[in-house]
Amino acid sequence: MSSGVSLQDVRKSFGSVHALDGVSLEIESGELIALLGPSGCGKTTLLRSVAGLEQPDGGRILIGDRDVTGVPTRERPIGMVFQSYALFPNMTVRQNIAFPLTVRKRPTAEIKARSDEMLELVNLVPQAARYPNQISGGQAQRAALGRALAPAPDVLLLDEPLSALDALVRTRLRDEIRRVQQLVKTTAIYVTHDQSEAMAIADRVAVMNHGRVEQIAAPPELYETPATQFSATFVGSRNALELPVRDGRVSLGEAFSVPAPAGSSRAVVFFRPEDVEVGLNGVGLPATVEFKIFLGATSRLHLVTDSDGQEARFYADLPSRRAVALVPGARVSVRVEPTDVRAFPAGG
Amino acid sequence: MTTARVAPAPIARPRERRIGTRLFFLVAAIYFILPLVAVLIFTFAGRWTANILPDSYTLDWWKQAIGNPELVGSFSTSIVLATGTAILDILFVVPAAYWARVRNRRLRPIIELGAAIPFCLPYIVIAFGILQLSGIVVPGLQGTFLLLMLGHTAIAFPFVYWAVDAAMSAAGVERLSEAAEACGATPFQIVRRVIVPNITPGLVTGSILAFATSFGEFAMAQVVGRGLRTVPIWSAEALRSYISAPGTFNQLAVITFITFALLFVLSAIIVYWNRNQTLRLLPGAAAVAETERG
Numbered sequence: 001m002s003s004g005v006s007l008q009d010v011r012k013s014f015g016s017v018h019a020l021d022g023v024s025l026e027i028e029s030g031e032l033i034a035l036l037g038p039s040g041c042g043k044t045t046l047l048r049s050v051a052g053l054e055q056p057d058g059g060r061i062l063i064g065d066r067d068v069t070g071v072p073t074r075e076r077p078i079g080m081v082f083q084s085y086a087l088f089p090n091m092t093v094r095q096n097i098a099f100p101l102t103v104r105k106r107p108t109a110e111i112k113a114r115s116d117e118m119l120e121l122v123n124l125v126p127q128a129a130r131y132p133n134q135i136s137g138g139q140a141q142r143a144a145l146g147r148a149l150a151p152a153p154d155v156l157l158l159d160e161p162l163s164a165l166d167a168l169v170r171t172r173l174r175d176e177i178r179r180v181q182q183l184v185k186t187t188a189i190y191v192t193h194d195q196s197e198a199m200a201i202a203d204r205v206a207v208m209n210h211g212r213v214e215q216i217a218a219p220p221e222l223y224e225t226p227a228t229q230f231s232a233t234f235v236g237s238r239n240a241l242e243l244p245v246r247d248g249r250v251s252l253g254e255a256f257s258v259p260a261p262a263g264s265s266r267a268v269v270f271f272r273p274e275d276v277e278v279g280l281n282g283v284g285l286p287a288t289v290e291f292k293i294f295l296g297a298t299s300r301l302h303l304v305t306d307s308d309g310q311e312a313r314f315y316a317d318l319p320s321r322r323a324v325a326l327v328p329g330a331r332v333s334v335r336v337e338p339t340d341v342r343a344f345p346a347g348g
Numbered sequence: 349m350t351t352a353r354v355a356p357a358p359i360a361r362p363r364e365r366r367i368g369t370r371l372f373f374l375v376a377a378i379y380f381i382l383p384l385v386a387v388l389i390f391t392f393a394g395r396w397t398a399n400i401l402p403d404s405y406t407l408d409w410w411k412q413a414i415g416n417p418e419l420v421g422s423f424s425t426s427i428v429l430a431t432g433t434a435i436l437d438i439l440f441v442v443p444a445a446y447w448a449r450v451r452n453r454r455l456r457p458i459i460e461l462g463a464a465i466p467f468c469l470p471y472i473v474i475a476f477g478i479l480q481l482s483g484i485v486v487p488g489l490q491g492t493f494l495l496l497m498l499g500h501t502a503i504a505f506p507f508v509y510w511a512v513d514a515a516m517s518a519a520g521v522e523r524l525s526e527a528a529e530a531c532g533a534t535p536f537q538i539v540r541r542v543i544v545p546n547i548t549p550g551l552v553t554g555s556i557l558a559f560a561t562s563f564g565e566f567a568m569a570q571v572v573g574r575g576l577r578t579v580p581i582w583s584a585e586a587l588r589s590y591i592s593a594p595g596t597f598n599q600l601a602v603i604t605f606i607t608f609a610l611l612f613v614l615s616a617i618i619v620y621w622n623r624n625q626t627l628r629l630l631p632g633a634a635a636v637a638e639t640e641r642g
Contacts, residue, residue, distance in 0.1 A: 072529075074530075074532045080526075086526070087527075088527070088528070103534070103537050157530075
């Protein structure tokens with residue numbers, strides 16, 4: 001029932017700003033793809049272009065086999081969820097959900113049946129007769145989801161749907177959105193600036209920066225092997241160190257040594273705090289604990305080392321049980337598996 | 349009307365402040381109500397000499413006013429004129445304000461400039477402008493009721509525009525409009541089903557202001573509506589003929605009071621009719637409504 005979305009070299013400028021600098025993306029039917037990036041990266045503009053709320057300057061947008069590039073929003077087979085809910089205050093939850101069917105002049109019986117189904121789907125049956133100002137933010141966003149899905153759209157568009165909610169509701173609703181999307185098997189595009197949200201919900205994540213897609217990959221792949229320096233910085237929390245290249249290799253003392261990217265004199269290396277092996281046995285690079293942050297199951301050690309006369313700071317995550325003795329000032333030795341280190345040319 | 353129970357203030361106010369608030373409210377109420385009471389008393393006053401209250405009372409002025417065909421005629425002319433003006437203004441302003449806010453924001457400065465004109469130029473100047481222009485473009489309309497109504501629509505439009513635009517801003521119509529569009533609604537459906545129901549407070553305020561502007565307008569009625577008798581025109585004539593026809597002032601008071609009562613009842617009905625709506629649209633009003641129910 002749902003169809004894929006094909007974006008072909010989509011371009012959009014606002015004055016001299018290239019919001020979309022030639023974006024191409026193939027989204028498969030039934031897939032949930034997250035557009036991830038910092039504010040101003042073009043992810044919202046891309047979503048709004050699929051919705052028809054922005055008109056691209058160039059390129060083509062296809063939903064299924066149909067070219068919708070010049071088609072007005074109301075004629076596109078889409079449903080949209082906004083950050084600010086955008087429920088109609090003059091209508092009850094039920095009327096909001098029924099609205100897409102009402103304006104399409106569907107038969108009354110069908111509207112009734114379909115809105116019942118949607119209320120059930122988003123768990124809002126008890127709130128059906130309430131007005132938007134009488135329900136919570138989480139309920140409002142569920143109502144908005146029901147409204148977007150009521151006309152059985154080919155594509156569901158979600159514009160930072162959880163940003164206005166508090167942390168607890170956010171994770172619950174995130175899982176809820178995923179459950180519903182998989183249940184109705186609709187293709188979905190989900191815009192977010194929160195990488196953990198993107199990884200938790202999406203089949204694939206498209207990392208966007210400066211109006212371009214930097215990398216598109218399944219969450220585990222993106223997490224393990226970021227293709228670009230930007231992806232590495234933006235996804236997951238990583239240590240980033242700029243180090244000199246010697247004899248084609250880049251190394252941090254005895255902690256690690258990896259092949260350097262071709263043709264550069266300095267390199268930026270990324271490695272995860274959980275991949276730093278902290279020991280007291282003297283194997284690896286000597287380091288000093290500057291301070292420790294207790295995070296519950298794990299603790300984060302802020303470490304400082306002296307490698308080749310150059311001070312380097314990074315942090316390591318380890319189980320809190322093992323970090324008890326590691327008070328500030330403690331001397332430790334650190335190692336990182338070379339396979340856990342990713343190096344990019346510096347200044348890129 | 350029953351006393352509205354509002355949500356309790358988080359901290360109990362000191363007694364003095366509560367008294368101060370009530371005193372202020374009382375003074376304000378007297379300030380607004382006293383002139384109306386005076387007008388009402390005047391409509392029943394027989395002989396009124398040096399006392400605070402009239403020496404005698406009579407129903408004559410009411411009978412005369414209601415039985416005066418000229419007065420009743422000008423009153424109904426004014427009512428139709430003011431109602432027509434308010435309707436025309438709403439029909440014109442709502443789509444224009446919506447378009448300038450949602451579809452093409454470059455129109456906003458033009459509309460806002462237009463909305464400033466009736467404040468910058470005296471109505472008499474605008475009236476002569478309309479007279480000149482209509483003489484060139486549509487001479488057939490000169491001196492007609494329609495042209496006067498269009499003129500009143502033009503001078504009352506800023507009030508309606510500001511009221512409607514503020515209501516649109518408060519309702520976040522840009523957002524609602526996009527949401528409705530994504531739901532498949534046509535522009536007409538958006539305005540009719542989403543925009544208008546969410547800006548009713550602005551529509552009510554705007555149309556009452558337009559009605560009042562037209563009802564009390566004198567200069568344009570004199571110049572553009574030559575020969576048309578509106579209430580202000582009739583009042584001016586009554587002023588001139590006061591000596592020869594005593595009692596016209598009392599009749600004028602009757603009409604003034606009826607007009608006021610009409611407007612008051614009208615707005616009260618609309619506010620009452622929209623009370624749930626207004627509550628829904630006011631931020632934080634839900635809490636108050638909750639307390640009222642409980």
